[in-house]
Amino acid sequence: MDPFGYDLHIHSEYSDGSGSVKEIVRRASTVGINTIAICDHFWPCHGSKKAGTKWIEQRREKIWNLRPVFKSVRIMDGAEVDISSNGSPAGIAAPLDSFDIILGSVHFGTTSTQWRSTIQRALGKWRFDILAHWDGYLSSFREEDGIAVARILADNDVAVEISAYYVCRFPEFFIMARDAGCEFTLGSDSHNVSSIGVLDEQKEIVQALELPLRRIDWTS
Ligand SMILES: [Zn+2]
Numbered sequence: 001m002d003p004f005g006y007d008l009h010i011h012s013e014y015s016d017g018s019g020s021v022k023e024i025v026r027r028a029s030t031v032g033i034n035t036i037a038i039c040d041h042f043w044p045c046h047g048s049k050k051a052g053t054k055w056i057e058q059r060r061e062k063i064w065n066l067r068p069v070f071k072s073v074r075i076m077d078g079a080e081v082d083i084s085s086n087g088s089p090a091g092i093a094a095p096l097d098s099f100d101i102i103l104g105s106v107h108f109g110t111t112s113t114q115w116r117s118t119i120q121r122a123l124g125k126w127r128f129d130i131l132a133h134w135d136g137y138l139s140s141f142r143e144e145d146g147i148a149v150a151r152i153l154a155d156n157d158v159a160v161e162i163s164a165y166y167v168c169r170f171p172e173f174f175i176m177a178r179d180a181g182c183e184f185t186l187g188s189d190s191h192n193v194s195s196i197g198v199l200d201e202q203k204e205i206v207q208a209l210e211l212p213l214r215r216i217d218w219t220s
């Protein structure tokens with residue numbers, strides 16, 4: 001199995017996506033992706049729909065039920081969790097370690113200096129696997145902040161997402177992160193099933209900048 005044949009950032013109707021869990025898995029199977037991470041926003045995260053544990057449990061049960069049906073696709077039960085300005089994670093209704101994968105996301109406008117202190121505080125408090133759309137909400141980018149964040153991410157084994165939804169405006173950060181020892185992941189941040197796995201431009205960035213992609217050898 002191709003350890004890089006994945007899309008690790010997909011939204012379903014459990015947050016602000018339009019596809020059902022089944023439609024997402026079927027689409028991944030049709031286009032030949034072997035690993036997907038369905039990473040919804042759960043209450044009180046930006047883009048979430050409903051509060052309560054049941055909402056998370058209901059989606060989890062659907063994922064579990066589909067695993068034996070679509071054996072060619074590994075389905076990760078993930079969440080995209082807001083990083084608040086003081087670094088704390090949004091308090092979603094299930095423990096973060098009950099998910100297979102956690103994306104950490106800054107969803108508020110910020111300078112790179114504030115962003116740097118937010119990421120620094122966050123990783124002093126909790127653990128996420130991937131920093132999603134790292135510059136999606138940045139209003140500015142200073143090299144020294146980029147180098148500092150790259151080092152923090154590398155030290156904490158957090159991968160840097162190459163997003164298809166938020167076009168990267170400061171690609172020099174990818175080089176800083178690569179040189180600091182970070183790994184990278186690909187995510188469509190798909191909100192409808194037709195954009196699942198549409199990652200050709202992101203793969204070109206990986207090749208052009210020689211970025212090391214994180215292997216996903218995940219087993220359920
Ligand atoms: Zn996001």
Ligand SMILES: [Zn+2]
Pocket residue numbers: 009011080189
């Ligand atoms: Zn997202």
